Amino acid sequence: MSAIECLDLCKYFQQGDSVIKALDHLSVAFEQGAFVCLSGPSGSGKTTLLNAIGGLDELDSGEVRLDGQRIDNLSKSELADIRLHKIGFVFQAYNLIPVLTARENVEFVMQVQGIPAQERHEKANAILQEVGLLGMEHRLPAQLSGGQQQRVAVARAIVSKPKLVLADEPTANLDTRSMEKLMEQFVALNQNHKVTFLIATHDTRVMAYAKRQIKMVDGQIVADETR
Amino acid sequence: MAMVFSNMLLVFSISLQLGQYDMMIGNTLKMFSGNLQIQQQDYLDAPKMDRTVPDINQLVASLRQQTPYRYAARASTFALASSEDRTFGIQVTGVEPEFEPQVTALSGLVSEGRYLRDGAAAEIVLGKVMAKNLKVNLGDEITLLGSGKDGSFAAGIVTVAGIFDSGLSDADRAMALVGLSYFQDTFAMHGDGHSIVVSLDTLEGDIEASQQIQQQLAVLTDHVDELKVHDWRALNPGLEQAIQADFISAWFMYGVLILLVALGVMNTQLMSVLERTREFGVIMSLGVKPRMISGLVLLESLLMGLLGLVIGVALGGLVVLYFQHVGLYFPGMEEMAQRFNLPDRIYPEISLLSVLMGPVVVMIFSLVATLYPALRILRLHPIEAMRAT
Structure with missing residues (x-):
């Protein structure tokens, strides 16, 4: 059984008189521990696919299964539970909470999960050190550069070691050194903890780390290569 | 801020209004009825001449001691009053001249001549309009x-020993006072009377006083079963109704104020929710349940309401305490108050009811007003919310 199964997913957007096919009868499956890069031009449906798998967006039709459990028909509350305990998100626009410091942003998910404060602090410190932000943990997102915010977002996504990380352009604002360091962390998590990574990216340097590359165009998979 | 100000305003307005009602009741009771009256049990419903309190002089004297x-004892009837020129139907009340001023303010309203001195004397004090109608003067x-x-x-x-001017047209036109002894002799009362008026220091003590008087009546007279102690509500049924009607109309005004505050709170909360839609979307995408966010918004509103209540009640309470001490003076009130032997200032009444009633309603309405923004959160989709600007 695949960890993630997508069956005949359709998601259309109306834009003026034309219909944009973000997902057009797309079916794909991912094994636990997969390290997948989704590539394709803007509007090809990469982000929509990640949102559908993460239960963030409603589909027009199709089924999404995580660990065999169908999630596209779950309530908002049940989906929130799945996201909280199984999925880590890295958004293109960072989506940090502006009124919380870097450390509080990283600790936020753990706090909602009910992890004790001491354990949260230790885990947040460790991950902030890994992403090179220790010493900046008391800064608000507005006081950090784009790259630093990106690293806080990554730290928040992986700190509680979810089973699945959905990352949308995670390296968009990182220099080469930071990108390499981040990808090494992703790879380590993938290899050591069998965390599944689905990364939507345009960055060919990121694609080099992937075990499987999927290319999308107009909501459909046009190429699917496994190394 | 709006909640603090409105709560303060409500505390002061309601306290002032309740104080005003107390003053209004007190003044009305002082005019004629007193706080309580002992009467033959059917006299209040149908004041017939033979429905009397037996041996009223002896009974009232004993009550004063006990x-x-x-x-003050009274007897009352309707009679024809004839002067040289005219005849009118009037209400004649026999009063004890030495005790009546202790229970009512009528003696202070005499504008010409003097009040009654001797209960047995053949003299009368009548209203200004009646004197004019009968074309009589002093003497x-x-x-x-x-x-x-x-x-x-x-x-x-x-x-005619005196003419009073109460400013109340009914009393000035139809009411006349004579001495009780003279009344009893003239109208063959044989020592009986129609009512014993009781005056208390406070409005609130009427139930306790009524019970105590009832117990004494059982000891002092054999006719206790025929007598009844009426409180001021029974004696002045229109007064309580008027106060209730006034209070209801005042609540319309308070309702508008509360509605404005509630709309203000709803607007603030709605704006606050709209401004944070993106943040709510982010935390929903991280796994926070919509109903938890909704609950937080309600909790936020509750805390705001409580804070507004505490500060508003504290400030409003201080203002009320100040005016309770110095009173609130309305220009033009002094002259009228002096005529009626009444206080010339209104003193707001501070009580748990006057302090909490308005602010608690404001808080409840504010919470209700927050329901819409809170429910709106439940309908949010994480992705749509994160796209909000």
């Missing part, structure tokens, strides 16, 4: 014609 309240004689308690023909000639 209880700490102020008493003129009036013939009173009526029925005695036993149905006999009753007649007497009284001299």
Whole structure:
């Protein structure tokens, strides 16, 4: 059984008189521990696919299964539970909470999960050190550069070691050194903890780390290569 | 801020209004009825001449000795009053001149001549309009014609000793006072009367006083079963209704104020929710349940409401305490108050009811007003919310 199964997913957007096919009868499956890069031009449906798998967006039709459990028909509350305990998100626009410091942003998910404060602090410190932000943990997102915010977002996504990380352009604002360091962390998590990574990216340097590359165009998979 | 100000305003307005009602009731009771009256049990419903309190002089004297309240005995009937030129139907009340001023303010309203001095004297004090209608002045004689308690023909000639001007047209036109002894002799009352008026220091003590008087009546008279102690509500049914009607109309005004505050709170909360839609979307995408966010918004509103309540009540309470001490003076009130022997200032009444009633309603309405923004959160989709600007 695949960890993630997508069956005949359709998601259309109306834009003026034309219909944009973000997902057009797309079916794909991912094994636990997969390290997948989704590539394709803007509007090809990469982000929509990640949102559908993460239960963030409603589909027009199709089924999404995580660990065999169908999630596209779950309530908002049940989906929130799945996201909280199984999925880590890295958004293109960072989506940090502006009124919380870097450390509080990283600790936020753990706090909602009910992890004790001491354990949260230790885990947040460790991950902030890994992403090179220790010493900046008391800064608000507005006081950090784009790259630093990106690293806080990554730290928040992986700190509680979810089973699945959905990352949308995670390296968009990182220099080469930071990108390499981040990808090494992703790879380590993938290899050591069998965390599944689905990364939507345009960055060919990121694609080099992937075990499987999927290319999308107009909501459909046009190429699917496994190394 | 709006909640603090409105709560403060409500605390002051309601306290002032309740104080005003107390003053209004007190003044009305002082005018004629007193706080309590002892009467023959059917007299209040149908004031017939033979429904009397037996041996009223002895009974009232004993009550004065046994209880700490102020008493005055009365007898009353309708009679024809004839002057040289005219005849009118009037209400004649026999009063104890030495005790009546302790229970009512009528003696202070005499604008010409003097109040009654001797209960047995053949003299009368009447209203200004009645004097004008009968065309009588001080020292003129009036013939009173009526029925005695036993149905006999009753007649007497009284001299006008004083004319009062209460400003109340009914009283000034139809009311006249004579001495109780003179009344009893003229109308064949044989020592009986119609009511014993009781005056208390406070409005609130009427239930306790009524019970105490009832107990004393059982000891002092054999006719206790025929007598009844009426409180001021029974004696002035229109007064309580008028106050209730006034309070209801005042609540319309308070309702508008509360509605404005609630709309203000709803607007603030709605704006606050709209401004944070993106943040709510982010935390929903991280796994926070919509109902938890909704609950937080309600909790936020509750805390705001509580804070507004505490500060508003504290500030409003301070303002009320200040005016409770110095009173609130309305220009033009002094002259009228002096005529009626009444206080010339209104003192707001501070109580748990006056302090909490308005602010608690504001808080409840504010919470209700937050329901819409809170419910709106439940309908949010994480992705749509994160796209909000």
